[in-house]
Amino acid sequence: MNSFFTTSEKLPTGHPIKVYQQETLLIKKLLQELNAVNPSLEFQKYYNIFNELATIEKRFARKENQLFPYLEKHGWENPSQGMWSFHDNLRTQIKILNTHNTEKNIDKIKENLPFLIGGIERLLNIEDTRLFPTALELISETEWQDFYIGDQEIGWMLKEAPVPYKGNSNNNEKKNYIHPSEDNTEGKLPFSLENTFHYDEGYMTPEQVNLLLRFLPVDITYVDENDKVIFYNRGNDRVFARSKGIIGREVRFCHPPKSVDMVLRIVKEFKAGTKDVAEFWFKYREQTIHVRYFAIRDTDKNYKGVIEMSQNITDIQKLEGEKRLLDWDS
Numbered sequence: 001m002n003s004f005f006t007t008s009e010k011l012p013t014g015h016p017i018k019v020y021q022q023e024t025l026l027i028k029k030l031l032q033e034l035n036a037v038n039p040s041l042e043f044q045k046y047y048n049i050f051n052e053l054a055t056i057e058k059r060f061a062r063k064e065n066q067l068f069p070y071l072e073k074h075g076w077e078n079p080s081q082g083m084w085s086f087h088d089n090l091r092t093q094i095k096i097l098n099t100h101n102t103e104k105n106i107d108k109i110k111e112n113l114p115f116l117i118g119g120i121e122r123l124l125n126i127e128d129t130r131l132f133p134t135a136l137e138l139i140s141e142t143e144w145q146d147f148y149i150g151d152q153e154i155g156w157m158l159k160e161a162p163v164p165y166k167g168n169s170n171n172n173e174k175k176n177y178i179h180p181s182e183d184n185t186e187g188k189l190p191f192s193l194e195n196t197f198h199y200d201e202g203y204m205t206p207e208q209v210n211l212l213l214r215f216l217p218v219d220i221t222y223v224d225e226n227d228k229v230i231f232y233n234r235g236n237d238r239v240f241a242r243s244k245g246i247i248g249r250e251v252r253f254c255h256p257p258k259s260v261d262m263v264l265r266i267v268k269e270f271k272a273g274t275k276d277v278a279e280f281w282f283k284y285r286e287q288t289i290h291v292r293y294f295a296i297r298d299t300d301k302n303y304k305g306v307i308e309m310s311q312n313i314t315d316i317q318k319l320e321g322e323k324r325l326l327d328w329d330s
Contacts, residue, residue: 004128005128007133007136008020008132012166012167013163013165014148014164014166016067016148017136017144019151019156020059020132021132023059024127027059027124028124030053031053031120031121033049034046034050034113035117039106039109039110039113040106043104047101050101054094056094056120057094058155059156059157060090062150062151062155062156064080064084064087065154066150067147068080068083070135070143074139076134086119090116090120090123093115093116096112097112097113142167144165145165145166145167148165213233214233214234216233217235217237218309218310218311219233219242219311220232220307220309221242221246221308222305222307223251223306223308224305225271227267229247229248231247239287239311240310266278266293267306270293276295277294277295279292279293287312289311289312290313291308291310292308293308294306294309
């Protein structure tokens, strides 16, 4: 057992690093099982172990989206660069093996499996000797307590979710859950909060919100719970024409007679709570248009209106294979 595991064992219940170490034990167990199993004789057993190990993606995502940003705030950017690349290499190995698993290509599985096992073992060693000890030095007690909500959104490899970390204080008062949209505490952020509003996952000024909506490559129209159009975004390449005259207009007057009955039925079903999404696609002026309607509900599931989204997907439909490189200079 390594020395850092002894250190992490002493951490309070629910501490994010202690949770990572619980996952480490699981990963090592799975690696031992993979080394012991023979895919030729026990393919299903091998396949089950491999699939459980593949949930290591959740661990990668938590590190990249939770742990690394906090380390960056404290001036340590190495993990965001080097270790993220390490993760991507392992993701590639998992993808390659998934292909061979689908084909039941035993020879290729045996050829590639050692690369995955060896890579994960090296990663675990770097975590225990460098990443986690340094994280414990840099990240504050209060910051560790902020991890749980984000970690929960991504998930863990563990079969049961860990308990939230309550901190290492003597205060036994239960910490109430605060949804991000209602959390008005201001942490240390690398940008000004002046003239911003706190949304579920961040802060934006009204100007930034307007720019975001203007440059989205989709047409958006928002009809409120009273069936009145209250907003549309003004993009440069709208699919359907809109003008400020529709603001405040009843939705039944915003569609041609041949489609208004269908729109009203969608609104009716959304209000009743029987449906949440409706979508259509069709040809329009030599373009393929994708139209989607989404019911909008508050946290208590009360109907708050409907968003209509329209997008020209003509070029999207032509995509084939993969494109992973920037071709600006070609």
